[in-house]
Amino acid sequence: MSSTHTPSAAAAASEALAAPESWHYPLPHFHTRLLPVVALSRAEYAIPLAHALLEGGIDAIEITLRTPAALASIEMLARQVPEMVVGAGTVLRPADLASVRNAGARFALSPGCTPSLLAAAMATPLPFIPGVASASEAMLAQEAGFGLLKCFPAVPLGGVGLLKAWAGPLPELRFCPTGGIGLEQLGAFLVLPNVALVGGSWITPAAALDLGDWAHVTKLARQASAVARAAALPAFIVS
Numbered sequence: 301m302s303s304t305h306t307p308s309a310a311a312a313a314s315e316a317l318a319a320p321e322s323w324h325y326p327l328p329h330f331h332t333r334l335l336p337v338v339a340l341s342r343a344e345y346a347i348p349l350a351h352a353l354l355e356g357g358i359d360a361i362e363i364t365l366r367t368p369a370a371l372a373s374i375e376m377l378a379r380q381v382p383e384m385v386v387g388a389g390t391v392l393r394p395a396d397l398a399s400v401r402n403a404g405a406r407f408a409l410s411p412g413c414t415p416s417l418l419a420a421a422m423a424t425p426l427p428f429i430p431g432v433a434s435a436s437e438a439m440l441a442q443e444a445g446f447g448l449l450k451c452f453p454a455v456p457l458g459g460v461g462l463l464k465a466w467a468g469p470l471p472e473l474r475f476c477p478t479g480g481i482g483l484e485q486l487g488a489f490l491v492l493p494n495v496a497l498v499g500g501s502w503i504t505p506a507a508a509l510d511l512g513d514w515a516h517v518t519k520l521a522r523q524a525s526a527v528a529r530a531a532a533l534p535a536f537i538v539s
């Protein structure tokens with residue numbers, strides 16, 4: 301299995317993903333600041349998909365709890381492809397946290413946050429990234445003890461401009477913008493100092509998953525990894 305990680309990109313990822321002491325549980329280490337978001341219709345797709353992403357330089361994945369195959373997919377990845385850091389998305393209810401942790405998820409995300417979900421996540425030894433769509437929600441999540449938040453749906457909410465605006469009054473918070481992002485906007489998000497990682501489904505399009513077109517997934521992953529590596533370079537080299 302080849303890898304396209306470079307020391308500078310890996311160092312930038314470590315720095316961006318390192319948790320300040322105020323954070324909940326730190327994320328497990330992964331090399332790229334990219335999080336493909338996937339709704340898998342069949343658990344047996346999980347393994348070839350993970351290998352396709354790894355081949356393209358991406359070693360983290362969000363399996364959403366939107367399909368009946370989700371928990372089995374997480375379990376298979378955790379057991380059979382340990383080099384892929386598997387996270388669980390669309391965690392909506394407190395009980396989901398225990399289910400995904402038992403299945404082997406190494407972190408969890410939600411499109412939003414409720415008081416009961418935040419309290420349950422705080423009591424669960426699993427890194428959790430609650431979703432927020434406003435400064436008030438971000439403040440509530442921060443008050444509850446979470447420092448890395450999913451900004452969802454990022455582009456409809458205001459995208460890069462919104463995250464720049466939040467950086468002033470909410471300087472301690474870091475975000476994983478997700479929703480509406482594609483390769484074209486990726487670099488603009490990754491260079492923001494309050495963006496730790498970027499999520500999205502553009503790297504794993506449903507059509508490619510349905511066809512089992514893993515070569516296409518690897519190609520999209522390579523393109524995104526290249527942008528992430530460039531975003532890790534000093535600004536004077538990038539511009």
Ligand SMILES: O=C[C@H](O)COP(=O)(O)O
Nearest residue numbers: 337479480481500501502
């Ligand atoms: O449901 C949305 C997913 O979180 C990812 O959003 P996206 O498909 O716009 O990349």
Ligand SMILES: CC(=O)C(=O)O
Nearest residue numbers: 337389390409410411
């Ligand atoms: C919105 C998203 O990616 C999630 O369902 O967690």
